[in-house]
Amino acid sequence: MQDLTEPILELIRLTATNLPPDVEEGLRDALQQEEPGFAARGALETILKNVDMARENSTPICQDTGTPIFYVNYPEGWSTRRMREQIKSAVAQATDKSYLRPNAVDSISGVNSGDNIGDEHFPTIHFEEIEGDELQIDLMLKGGGCENVGAQYSLPNSELGAGRDLAGVRNVALDAVQKAQGKGCAPGILGIAIGGDRGSSFVASKEVLLRQLDDSNPNPEMNDLEQQLTEESNQLGIGPMGFGGKTTVLGTKITSKHRLPASYFVSVSYMCWAYRRRQMVVKNDQVSYQ
Numbered sequence: 337m338q339d340l341t342e343p344i345l346e347l348i349r350l351t352a353t354n355l356p357p358d359v360e361e362g363l364r365d366a367l368q369q370e371e372p373g374f375a376a377r378g379a380l381e382t383i384l385k386n387v388d389m390a391r392e393n394s395t396p397i398c399q400d401t402g403t404p405i406f407y408v409n410y411p412e413g414w415s416t417r418r419m420r421e422q423i424k425s426a427v428a429q430a431t432d433k434s435y436l437r438p439n440a441v442d443s444i445s446g447v448n449s450g451d452n453i454g455d456e457h458f459p460t461i462h463f464e465e466i467e468g469d470e471l472q473i474d475l476m477l478k479g480g481g482c483e484n485v486g487a488q489y490s491l492p493n494s495e496l497g498a499g500r501d502l503a504g505v506r507n508v509a510l511d512a513v514q515k516a517q518g519k520g521c522a523p524g525i526l527g528i529a530i531g532g533d534r535g536s537s538f539v540a541s542k543e544v545l546l547r548q549l550d551d552s553n554p555n556p557e558m559n560d561l562e563q564q565l566t567e568e569s570n571q572l573g574i575g576p577m578g579f580g581g582k583t584t585v586l587g588t589k590i591t592s593k594h595r596l597p598a599s600y601f602v603s604v605s606y607m608c609w610a611y612r613r614r615q616m617v618v619k620n621d622q623v624s625y626q
């Protein structure tokens with residue numbers, strides 16, 4: 337099996353320092369929406385300047401380099417045990433090179449491990465065996481501020497007038513955006529999962545954030561709700577970093593999971609403007625990045 341430590345180190349560098357083109361385009365479109373001289377426009381100008389500088393200097397886009405979450409889709413024959421070791425080694429090296437800030441803190445003692453390696457869940461690694469001969473590794477760096485404003489709802493919720501349907505999903509999702517205000521470092525992206533159990537629902541609400549910002553949901557009802565939630569969130573007046581303005585979210589992505597008849601969970605993962613996600617593909621020993 338090919339040693340992927342070096343290619344994964346490059347994946348981490350790319351993800352931490354070079355915002356994906358679709359996200360940058362979303363931020364540049366948002367800038368055009370905001371009035372000159374207003375704080376919202378100033379915030380976006382600062383964000384975009386920072387994005388350019390990070391790319392130029394190979395330095396982190398944000399001082400919070402987030403929780404590293406890896407999604408490994410591997411063909412038959414690869415060892416997940418060895419890939420886990422290589423990912424951990426690459427994460428420790430990336431921390432040493434300052435592509436990542438040391439972020440793994442023991443929850444009881446408060447001691448920082450210093451190299452981003454914690455228990456078996458830090459970094460987070462999801463493995464899935466797939467058909468074919470191509471290995472794909474997606475990396476998402478999920479900031480702490482936006483993670484703090486994620487939310488989960490159990491429907492029905494009478495306070496929010498939310499029944500067990502898409503109208504109810506709309507109500508609770510807008511509640512999450514309203515409560516987040518600028519604390520999730522708006523303009524954000526909403527990852528929403530409908531159904532599952534509490535755990536699988538939150539996992540799915542993050543995984544759906546791997547979609548491209550400008551794609552469409554193959555389910556027409558969910559696609560309409562994605563458009564509606566983006567528009568309605570942007571009418572709340574929260575704006576970039578909470579300074580007011582027209583852009584509170586850049587996009588919304590929704591997925592659904594089967595659930596027990598007794599439960600109807602809606603999980604909202606809020607991703608900040610520093611929407612760092614990149615993909616590495618290995619095929620015939622050749623590595624490419626997107």
Ligand code: SF4
Pocket residue numbers: 398399400401402478479480481482483520521608609610
């Ligand atoms: S939420 Fe995102 S933009 Fe805000 S500090 Fe954390 S990583 Fe940075």
